[in-house]
Amino acid sequence: MITTTGLTKVYRDRSRGRDVVALDGVDLHVREGEVYGVIGQSGAGKSSLIRCVNLLERPTSGTVTVDGLDLTALGGGRGPRAGQRLRAARSRIGMVFQHFNLLSSRTVRDNVELPLEILGVQGRERTRKALELLDLVGLADKAGSYPSQLSGGQKQRVGIARALAGDPKVLLSDEATSALDPETTRSILQLLRDLNRELGLTVLLITHEMDVVKQICDSAALMERGRIVESGTLDDLLATPGSELATALFPVSGEASGDDRTVVDITFHGDTAAQPVISQLSRTYNIDISILGAAMDTVGGKQVGRMRIELPGRFEDNVVPIGFLREQGLQVDVAGRPAAGSAAAESQLVKEGAK
Amino acid sequence: MTWSEMQPLLEQASWDTLYMVGVSTLIAVVGGLPLGVLLVLTDRGGLLQNTVLNKVLGQIVNVARSMPFIILMVALMSFTRWITGTTIGVEAAIVPLSIGAIPFFARLVETAVREVDHGLVEAVQAMGGNTWTVVRKVLVPESLPSLISSATTTVVVLIGYSAMAGTVGAGGLGDIAIRYGYERFESGLMWITVGILAVVISVIQFAGDYAARSLSRRGRGSTVPRLRLLRAAAPAAGSVTVPAAEPAAEPSKAS
Known part of the structure; x- marks a missing residue:
């Protein structure tokens, strides 16, 4: 138009x-x-x-x-x-x-x-x-x-x-x-x-x-x-990793509470918003998850949101739980790691972790 | 001098003054309004930007405006004769009065029109309006209260100028005051003309101010107390009292 x-x-x-x-x-x-x-x-x-x-x-x-x-x-x-x-x-x-x-x-x-x-x-x-x-x-x-x-x-x-x-x-x-x-x-x-x-x-x-x-x-x-x-x-x-607009629309804040922690931003949209992923993750891998910040809203009639969670251990220790989150159809950004550049390396680690 | 002697003199002089000032105000408005608007339009950033024309017009207005009226009147004599066929009398005075008042009024118009919010001009352009539409629907109506004040000021200045019209035998109140009051020591007559002038000027100023004020307060005057009442009643009667979609129906103080 x-x-x-x-x-x-x-x-x-x-x-x-x-x-x-x-x-x-x-x-x-x-x-x-x-x-x-x-x-x-x-x-x-x-x-x-x-x-x-x-x-x-x-x-x-x-x-x-x-x-x-x-x-x-x-x-x-x-x-x-x-x-x-x-x-x-x-x-x-x-x-x-x-x-x-x-x-x-x-x-x-x-x-x-x-x-x-x-x-x-x-x-x-x-x-x-x-x-x-x-x-x-x-x-x-x-x-x-x-x-x-x-x-x-x-x-x-x-x-x-x-x-x-x-x-x-x-x-x-x-x-x-x-x-x-x-x-x-x-x-x-x-x-x-x-x-x-x-x-x-x-x-x-x-x-x-x-x-x-x-x-x-x-x-x-x-x-x-x-x-x-x-x-x-x-x-x-x-759905775009690292989108500035998406981050600005759903700002989540919160700092890692220690060096040996991994901060992960999860974006929900569409059907995934209704799934109880956090409790599933906690039960499946027996890990304690802290929620640092979250923003949920309705955009164009659909529930969308972002959540920043903290997992114990460094990124290398959390490759498997993060892989689990990705498998659920969620968009996962790990704080402090460039989203696109390390994607290949990350998937490599996920594969190794799965072995 | 007795009152019966003064009365016809004063009557004639009053009419002469009103006639001269009335006609020249009319000409000043007809000539000054477009000139003032043109000064705004041709200025930098204006709708008809034309810096050369703007400079030329501005210079003409400046020179004509700073010229002492009595000199302008004498200087324009041949022009006056060309227009009216004579250089003495009321008609002959109207020519320099008008020419003196046009640039004066034009400057006031320019200031008034410049005050109009440029956003309104843009809004009309966005609707597809052309420059003439902008002038007719926005610039003039929106600056109307200021334009009326400007016209009032012009009338008062013209009454002042018209006192000098006696020099070309045009008569009028000023002429009476000088010829009888000053030159023949008829101080009684002089004070009466001063009184009449004071009354005329006061009436014109009052009427002009009133018109300008009632126009600029359109929609604000009498309805304000009514809206206050509405607001006072609102908490008691619930939101039913305020029919509009917005919760607060208070008049904004802006603009």
């Missing part, structure tokens, strides 16, 4: 006379009907990315395709015709903002009518559509209020209703919940999730809050210094 290839954005910093690279060759692929979260710290380039998707910022190079339409090819030249095609395309892409950006001089209803005015929808039809959208976001009774009379969450609902006025297929959310308290954040995210399911809306959101990704995203990408360093569906990310 949204595809960017080699997207690059360079800002010219006039005061220092050098260039700032905000986006450094970003390839993003958002499938139709999914909620896609881009997460990163401030300054990572998230905002530039989302603003390049509807060309509020023109990328320095690269292409943006939304719903099969190459936006970067539109409005390239000068003249009214070129700009007009881009504006028409933009009106099919909804956008919600961190600070709502509602017009204080207009009532809630008139704010929702604004994009319809731009689309040229007339009189009664416009009012009907606006009231219908307000009903959809649960604010039918606030139509005559001014934005200053609403709470933050209500303002964002108006922002969402306004973004939906052009019957968009794609909704861009620029930190839409960052100015809201946790409870309101949840209700706004729930609304976005419902809209995604009911209207088949594709949602691209950027955020710096892991909870947002955990609550509504099907897929996620991690941005650092203008690049996407990791991306994929949440399931895939969780």
